[in-house]
Amino acid sequence: MDAEAGAVGAGEDLSSLIRRALAEAGLNQTWLARETGIPLPTINAWVNRTRGTDGRIDPDRLRAIAGALPGVTVAEVFESAGRRAPGDLDAEREKKLLRLYRSLPTTQQRILIEQAELLARTARAS
Template sequence: METPPDGIDLAQLIQWIKGATGDTDSDIARRIGAAPSTVNAWVHRLRGTGRGPKRETLRALAHAYNLPEDRVFAAAGRKTPGPLTPDQEAELLRYFRDLTEEQQQAKLVEMRALAQHNRASD
């Protein structure tokens, strides 16, 4: 599959996928492990109670259609999360465990705020 055009939103990306593959909303949903209503909401630019598609769902969409993750995340108005190897995850956990309870709480607040900022679609 070719690469989708730059600067398109998620609704346009889904339409592009459908045009390139002949897949329906239900086909796309099945391939990425989402509900058809979720994909339909993306197509119609409807917002639910959440903050947009989950990171795992966007990665599944990229993987299912062999698309660059950065294009899929950009279409959803999200920044592409950095890679995290198992060694890095273990290292982060080791550092976290060395913090005081108050420091752990402060880091959690900071990480939540950063993650929420990255999920913001505006």
């Protein structure tokens, strides 16, 4: 499949991906803002490259973009934003992690959060 048919082009950045996907679907940035809950000025800044996207965008926002844009996957959005695609969301793993977290004393909960934040920063950096 070529880039015009909807594939993420090699090296396509987030701005290009959003522009292309919106144009192909006949949608606009206002629609994307409404669908994702991301403020229109933020989306506009990403599309116009006036605000950096190099690993700074919250993963939940990237997932929201992927969920809203027709024909675009989570992996494509993360890749276009210069990030490694996260693992699939798995409700059972989330439940297990939450159950473990709730079973810990407050001090250990804080340690777990610090470790998770460190893992997330490490994942963003690589």
